[in-house]
Amino acid sequence: MVIGNGWVWRLVLALMAAGLAFSHLLHHFHGHLTLLPSPHAKYDCSRQQPPCRSYPPSDFHCRQGRRALLRGSSFLFISCVESLSRAESKEEDDLYAVEEQRLIHLFEEATRSVVSIQDIEILNPKAEKGSAAYEDFKLEGTGSGFIWDQLGHIVTNYHVVAKLATDFSRHQRSNVSLLANDGTISVYEAELLGVDPSHDLAVLKIDAAKSCLQPLPIGTSLDLRVGQNCYAIGNPYGLEHTLTSGVISGLGREIPSPLGKPILGAIQTDASINAGNSGGPLLDSFGRVIGVSTATFTRQGTGVSSGVNFALPIDLVRGLIPYLIVYGTISSPRPQENPTFKGI
Ligand SMILES: *[C@@H]1O[C@H](CO)[C@@H](O)[C@H](O)[C@H]1NC(C)=O
Numbered sequence: 001m002v003i004g005n006g007w008v009w010r011l012v013l014a015l016m017a018a019g020l021a022f023s024h025l026l027h028h029f030h031g032h033l034t035l036l037p038s039p040h041a042k043y044d045c046s047r048q049q050p051p052c053r054s055y056p057p058s059d060f061h062c063r064q065g066r067r068a069l070l071r072g073s074s075f076l077f078i079s080c081v082e083s084l085s086r087a088e089s090k091e092e093d094d095l096y097a098v099e100e101q102r103l104i105h106l107f108e109e110a111t112r113s114v115v116s117i118q119d120i121e122i123l124n125p126k127a128e129k130g131s132a133a134y135e136d137f138k139l140e141g142t143g144s145g146f147i148w149d150q151l152g153h154i155v156t157n158y159h160v161v162a163k164l165a166t167d168f169s170r171h172q173r174s175n176v177s178l179l180a181n182d183g184t185i186s187v188y189e190a191e192l193l194g195v196d197p198s199h200d201l202a203v204l205k206i207d208a209a210k211s212c213l214q215p216l217p218i219g220t221s222l223d224l225r226v227g228q229n230c231y232a233i234g235n236p237y238g239l240e241h242t243l244t245s246g247v248i249s250g251l252g253r254e255i256p257s258p259l260g261k262p263i264l265g266a267i268q269t270d271a272s273i274n275a276g277n278s279g280g281p282l283l284d285s286f287g288r289v290i291g292v293s294t295a296t297f298t299r300q301g302t303g304v305s306s307g308v309n310f311a312l313p314i315d316l317v318r319g320l321i322p323y324l325i326v327y328g329t330i331s332s333p334r335p336q337e338n339p340t341f342k343g344i
Helices: 005-029 057-111 314-327
Strands: 114-122 137-147 153-156 172-179 185-189 191-196 201-205 229-234 242-256 262-269 281-283 289-294 309-313
Touching: 057 229, 057 242, 057 281, 114 153, 153 314, 191 314, 201 314, 229 262, 229 289, 229 309, 242 309, 262 289, 289 314, 309 314
Parallel strands: none
Antiparallel strands: 114 137, 114 172, 137 153, 153 201, 172 185, 191 201, 229 242, 229 281, 242 262, 262 309, 281 289, 289 309
């Protein structure tokens, strides 16, 4: 228990009150108690029959004394209770502040590892590279991703880069925005290394200096428990990272993949995951990646979000990423996008 200054003060006050009450008592009983014999004794509370309990009119002084005693002791009691509850609520405040600080720290630690991915369509790809016309582009969408290692590998959802993955006309680009230590943002054109639409995963590579690449610590999804806290960090627009928090609401869920076949073992959470933080990491309380946030899917035809948030379990992801980096795919033919897939 924390004994703050308030506690000490209250104790001193209570002692003073007790002293006051006692002196009050002495004043009223002066000469009436056998304890303090006095030649002027008029009343003897302890001997009188019946004693103070019946309060005869002549017993005025006894009553006064009792009241004073009662007041003093109740003040003492209230002060003690109050100071104890104060100490307790201070303790609660401290815990709350510690929890808050921990979350702020978790967010700050992770932000530089969470990148923003912009889908860009070059409107005039035949123009000379570097010319004004070549710079004409349309921003088609944004998503998030996170730094996997210091070689510049970025993990994200397949649906975030699906346009680039299925682009044979070379009109599509994916740019990755990275927040540097000094708070500046650098933009890199990303190379698509590998895709796995059956698990909604993709790996990009950017050519950034090692000092700019801070990979996130990877956790495990094996020992996750329903009810434990989790945090989704996204970076939809390059500068503004977002943090959403919640708990793990379910494990072993099935979610549709861009190919239509379900992905098994997905994590369900109430931490909100939208198009902006899709592809970003889902973290545990220690800032370790436990999943890849994957945007909810619109119900086919309705265009309405299902409102339930999912993440790919990190153990699944960790098993697939090396294949995507080395072979570009986990299954041989380069995939075609499923037209019924509607990631938001
Ligand atoms: C994409 O990245 C490249 C390389 O950094 C840059 O030249 C280009 O302007 C970027 N495009 C957009 C739309 O940010």
